[in-house]
Amino acid sequence: MIPERLQPLLAETSELADRFQAAGFRLYLVGGVVRDALLGRLDMGKAPGPEPGRDYDLDFTTDARPDAIEAVVADWADAVWLQGKRFGTIGLAKGGRRMEITTHRAEAYHADSRKPEVEFADAIEADLSRRDFTINAMALALPDLRLIDPFNGIDDLHMHRLRTPLSPEVSFSDDPLRMLRAGRFIAGYQLLPDKELVDAVVHLRHRLEIVSDERIRDELDKLVVTEDPSDGLWFLVNTGLAEEFLPELPALALEQDPIHRHKDVLAHTLAVVAKCRPERILRLSA
Numbered sequence: 001m002i003p004e005r006l007q008p009l010l011a012e013t014s015e016l017a018d019r020f021q022a023a024g025f026r027l028y029l030v031g032g033v034v035r036d037a038l039l040g041r042l043d044m045g046k047a048p049g050p051e052p053g054r055d056y057d058l059d060f061t062t063d064a065r066p067d068a069i070e071a072v073v074a075d076w077a078d079a080v081w082l083q084g085k086r087f088g089t090i091g092l093a094k095g096g097r098r099m100e101i102t103t104h105r106a107e108a109y110h111a112d113s114r115k116p117e118v119e120f121a122d123a124i125e126a127d128l129s130r131r132d133f134t135i136n137a138m139a140l141a142l143p144d145l146r147l148i149d150p151f152n153g154i155d156d157l158h159m160h161r162l163r164t165p166l167s168p169e170v171s172f173s174d175d176p177l178r179m180l181r182a183g184r185f186i187a188g189y190q191l192l193p194d195k196e197l198v199d200a201v202v203h204l205r206h207r208l209e210i211v212s213d214e215r216i217r218d219e220l221d222k223l224v225v226t227e228d229p230s231d232g233l234w235f236l237v238n239t240g241l242a243e244e245f246l247p248e249l250p251a252l253a254l255e256q257d258p259i260h261r262h263k264d265v266l267a268h269t270l271a272v273v274a275k276c277r278p279e280r281i282l283r284l285s286a
């Protein structure tokens with residue numbers, strides 16, 4: 001039985017799923033949309049559009065290789081983007097909705113990764129195992145929206161646990177930006193990170209240096225507009241990760257406010273940030 005709240009997702013993906021099935025391939029929905037749909041956080045009744053905060057993109061993964069994906073979507077999509085094809089991703093737009101379809105990957109690679117080549121996989125489980133966190137390592141098989149959750153992400157989501165599918169060292173070595181993403185998920189989903197995950201960030205935090213400034217900025221932006229970013233920001237400070245890209249933040253812990261004599265300007269600052277409206281510029285100013 002497909003829960004009522006997932007029906008719009010089914011309606012929106014069925015044409016594409018039929019095309020992949022007819023061509024002999026499997027297609028799965030993955031990523032944030034799966035996580036948020038399971039939590040009932042998506043406004044799926046809404047048509048795609050520019051209104052911020054309510055819209056969503058669709059991420060898919062498939063056993064089809066990039067050339068085959070391109071052939072399947074060529075005469076269906078309104079527009080197709082190929083700049084990610086080298087990494088297995090075909091981007092497209094359909095009816096105002098942005099979509100990305102990526103061949104299963106045996107390892108995680110990003111455009112600014114130092115790893116030169118992509119290794120594709122045939123099994124969805126291999127792909128999911130190389131994703132950042134268990135709550136993001138779930139897939140919905142199309143066309144029937146069957147949940148594939150080899151690392152119990154759904155339990156972690158409901159038990160408020162942040163864990164990695166394989167060891168945190170593997171996940172963070174695949175992509176050090178994930179250490180920063182941890183802060184966003186801790187804050188945005190009220191998750192408690194596993195001790196091994198925290199230890200791995202403390203150990204690997206210097207690896208953030210290989211990540212581009214743009215990707216770091218984008219993740220920080222997403223963290224600061226969560227309803228209450230405090231726990232995420234404390235995580236970045238307490239693990240030492242903030243020291244790697246925003247040393248002004250941990251430095252506040254040493255400051256004394258000469259007028260109000262707050263003991264800890266950092267605690268005060270984070271409380272002020274959380275009290276501001278969740279707008280990017282306002283929160284960053286605070």
Ligand code: CTP
Nearest residue numbers: 031032033059130131132133136137175177178
């Ligand atoms: N992912 C990953 N490692 C990253 C970035 C992304 O493993 N550094 C995987 C995760 O499975 C993630 C998915 O790719 O859920 C999509 O990533 P993204 O587009 O950044 O979406 P989310 O961050 O998960 O969610 P949102 O759509 O809310 O931004």
